[in-house]
Amino acid sequence: MDYEATGQAALAEIAGAQDLDALEGLRVALLGKRGSISGLLKMLGTMTPEQRQSEGPLIHSLRETVTVALAARKTELDEAALAARLAGEWLDLSLPAPETPRGTIHPVSQVMDELAEIFADLGFAVASGPEIEDDWHNFSALNMPESHPARAMHDTFYFPDRDAPDSHGNTREMLLRTHTSPVQIRTMLAEGAPLRVIAPGRVYRSDSDATHTPMFHQVEGLVIDRGIHLGHLKWTLETVLKAFFERDDIVLRLRPSYFPFTEPSVEVDTGYSWVDGRRVVGGSGDAPGHAWMELLGSGMVNAHVLRAGGLDPDEWQGFAFGVGVDRLAMLKYGMNDLRAFFDGDARWLAHYGFSALDVPTLSGGVGTPV
């Protein structure tokens, strides 16, 4: 066997591989389980000791030569691919700004505007609170005292100088709010009852994967009045979601759950089905081809929370809910990776963003397609 010639032929083929796929094909053909050089190595076992002594080093050196050549060609092709990409994706930052502004409204902003419009129609005002929150508003006032186990479920970002004096001179732990629920307390204390508000905003948890980012968006809802019950909650959510998804067949399922700040607590699921590889909300989750998906947390405002908000639970009742805005946007507009929301990639924004003129209105439609 002419190992020299076999080696030369292999090296020529490797040098001629025009892309990474072709190179990988060669690697498999030469060194893969059933590759030609692997075959030679297997033959060693069938040889006489003398043959093995003379052939062995030649076969091993052939394999070594080919391995090195494959790696070298791979590096070349990788570098060429990167260079081509860099050549194709450059931006000339010295160019003047385009005459027509090309910025778009981020889907999160659009969805928040859509929700504000829908809720405004039901008489809800928009409330807000600080993102840098104190421990009392974020936890204690929401019926989560110091040692409450539910605190551990929020992977809270605390500030290194955790103790900040509040306006009364008391020492408090400052943190990035883990949910929009502290706005419930702030609004009750500032405005009393009755109340009908939503509070959209950023919230923070130390969590990161394809469906979790350390910063995300919620809309809180709070209704306080006399004689409020779960039926009001269900009707409100149904009405809002029908308007938001622009379909009448939204079916909700209320499932008993637990939140420290609501009693009873319910998790709200919505029926959906898969259409073209996308979840599409609508129909009962029990219908054929459908399933239930968890959409939001809610419940009747806990009496302790009403008291912390300065209200008498014997006089006032309420419901509250908190819903993830990013997820609503993904469901409505069909994105599948949450992380892309916060990459600031101009191509993603151009594709999923909205025109600044596309202001959601109930008369114009809150779901005007891009």
Ligand code: PHE
């Ligand atoms: N604050 C809860 C969360 O972040 C959601 C919620 C809000 C539940 C209001 C009940 C009532 O997950």
